[in-house]
Amino acid sequence: MxxxxxxxxxxxxxxxxxxxxxxxxxxxxxxxxxxxxxxxxxxxxxxxxxxxxxxxxxxxxxxxxxxxxxxxxxxxxxxxxxxxxxxxxxxxxxxxxxxxxxxxxxxxxxxxxxxxxxxxxxxxxxxxxxxxxxxxxxxxxxxxxxxxxxxxxxxxxxxxxxxxxxxxxxxxxxxxxxxxLGSESLPGAATSAVSSFPRSKHLPELGLTVVAHGGVFAGTKLDIGSRLLVDNLEHLLEQAPHARDFVDAGCGSGVLSARIAQLRESAQVTGVDVSAAAVLSTRETAQANGFADRITAVQDDALRGLPTASADVIVCNPPFHAGTSLDTDVAQRMFREAGRVLRPGGQLWTVYNSPLPYRNAMTRSVGRTVVVGSNRKFTVTVSIKPS
CATH class of the missing domain: 3.40.50.150 (Vaccinia Virus protein VP39)
Known part of the structure; x- marks a missing residue:
């Protein structure tokens, strides 16, 4: 679009x-x-x-x-x-x-x-x-x-x-x-107008530190959807043993990017997000965990700036709200762009709110889509681009 x-x-x-x-x-x-x-x-x-x-x-x-x-x-x-x-x-x-x-x-x-x-x-x-x-x-x-x-x-x-x-x-x-209150030239002003952001939190279950600026989805927490995807990452990586070039679409705090870099030493990860706060957060999460040389983050609209056939795997926890309204258009555009950015035989790993009609959209945009994990609220799928 x-x-x-x-x-x-x-x-x-x-x-x-x-x-x-x-x-x-x-x-x-x-x-x-x-x-x-x-x-x-x-x-x-x-x-x-x-x-x-x-x-x-x-x-x-x-x-x-x-x-x-x-x-x-x-x-x-x-x-x-x-x-x-x-x-x-x-x-x-x-x-x-x-x-x-x-x-x-x-x-x-x-x-x-x-x-x-x-x-x-x-x-x-x-x-x-x-x-x-x-x-x-x-x-x-x-x-x-x-x-x-x-x-x-x-x-x-x-x-x-x-x-x-x-x-x-x-x-x-x-x-x-x-x-x-932070203006030095204001008489009697306090000098404490210092932001507590970005905030950081160590997640001991992952052995990772997450850094997040204000307004980034889930902040320094691991949201329910991302946790389900993280729980399936080791299995998913086994299904793509030769994958090296990864894209984290809608990277947010960068926790998925960092987890991929942690689990696969050869991985090069590009985080992409529409939000400047998210891009900064992903960069700082990468730095905090020693992955700055293997994780980059760029601000873009639904992967449009990435080269065609440049990724082996795209991982995605797509947004489904715009402000206060339900909006699945961004996710649909992500799926379409994923089909373009993936190499032949490449995979799209997605976690999404189960009631949303995403599976057919991913099949149309990328290829055959199968469910690999689910809980009461979310579903994890793998979509495979034809070779």
């Missing part, structure tokens, strides 16, 4: 004809700002429509965008390229070891974000923002009221001296955070 097709069918960063309720509330709040605004940062804001309005409302301000998702960033940039205000636009991205780079906060008067579902994501972001923003900067986050919790206020209060909530409008609510 190319970018234009994805825009047509919709996504978190998809093209729309009008602002949604969250964006309308953010604009109503921002319209009350008095004084010059030189630089506005937008974090995970999705639709470019909000930036359109901000470019009009603040005609001299530079707009800086950051998205954790590779897909959302690509869609956003493609739309911005057609805007007349493109010369005032800058994209920043996570670096090799820094999730939220300083360029996202330097000189920013207003930072706008769509509040994340994950409190860990919010925690890591808030710590970085509080350390990098100017003392008089405003952080304005909003979301649909039904997805918000009082804990979001508590997280922000760890890093900002003042956190207040707006009245509910358009079925949405906003949080305003000011007085960043």
């Amino acid at each position: 190319d970018l234009h097709h994805k825009l047509a069918v919709g996504s978190s960063g998809s093209s729309r004809d009008e602002l949604d309720g969250v964006e309308r509330l953010l604009l109503a709040e921002l319209a009350e700002i008095a004084g010059p605004v030189e630089r506005i940062a937008l974090v995970d804001c999705g639709s470019v429509l909000l930036a359109d309005e901000l470019a009009r409302l603040f005609p001299t301000a530079q707009l800086v965008a950051y998205d954790d998702s590779y897909v959302d960033a690509s869609l956003y940039d493609a739309e911005v390229a057609e805007r007349e205000w493109v010369d005032r636009y800058m994209r920043v991205a996570a670096l090799d070891s820094v999730r939220f780079p300083t360029e996202l906060f330097t000189g920013v008067s207003v930072l706008v974000l769509r509040l994340p579902k994950s409190l860990d994501y919010l925690d890591e972001f808030a710590a970085a923002a509080a350390s990098g923003l100017e003392p008089d900067a405003l952080v304005l986050g909003a979301e649909r009221t039904k997805y918000m919790t009082p804990t979001q206020n508590e997280v922000l209060k760890r890093y900002f001296g003042s956190v207040t909530a707006s009245l509910g409008r358009f079925k949405s609510r906003a949080l305003r955070a000011t007085e960043p």
Whole structure:
């Protein structure tokens, strides 16, 4: 699916004809700002429509965008390229070891974000923002009221001296955070706005240390699906004795990548994930376990950037949610791309929620698919590409 097709069918960063309720509330709040605004940062804001309005409302301000998702960033940039205000636009991205780079906060008067579902994501972001923003900067986050919790206020209060909530409008609510506690130039500020992320945890049953940034699926834990796949890895490796080039599709924290590297000394593993946080986590998990020379991680959309016929085995614990909604499209695209990336005779090892209709999709995209393990909730399958 190319970018234009994805825009047509919709996504978190998809093209729309009008602002949604969250964006309308953010604009109503921002319209009350008095004084010059030189630089506005937008974090995970999705639709470019909000930036359109901000470019009009603040005609001299530079707009800086950051998205954790590779897909959302690509869609956003493609739309911005057609805007007349493109010369005032800058994209920043996570670096090799820094999730939220300083360029996202330097000189920013207003930072706008769509509040994340994950409190860990919010925690890591808030710590970085509080350390990098100017003392008089405003952080304005909003979301649909039904997805918000009082804990979001508590997280922000760890890093900002003042956190207040707006009245509910358009079925949405906003949080305003000011007085960043990590700003050295703020009189009387605490200097404790230090993130606890990435976090690490040793899993003694595997002999591995898992490292995870905020918002990565399952964090430093081994989720039920991944555990079932891990339990079957030794058997699966026996079925592919000559496999050397592995791909971990949707690598998350990198625990599957690390386990493969641990069990097979000749393995070279490429972790792929749409999320910058996941890619950083996989790299750091590899480093923590001494596998940095055998595990690489890249940010991509469903394996599209990998060469055709380049992998012996692809291992996959596919996502089945997009935000708060059930969404199996990413998994379906992973299966299609897996069929392309696998060499003849290559194997796709997948764990998935048993009720989902994935087996037929994997058979169509890759080849004959058989069940090799299951429990009450999840199923592990092997799909074999014809030689």
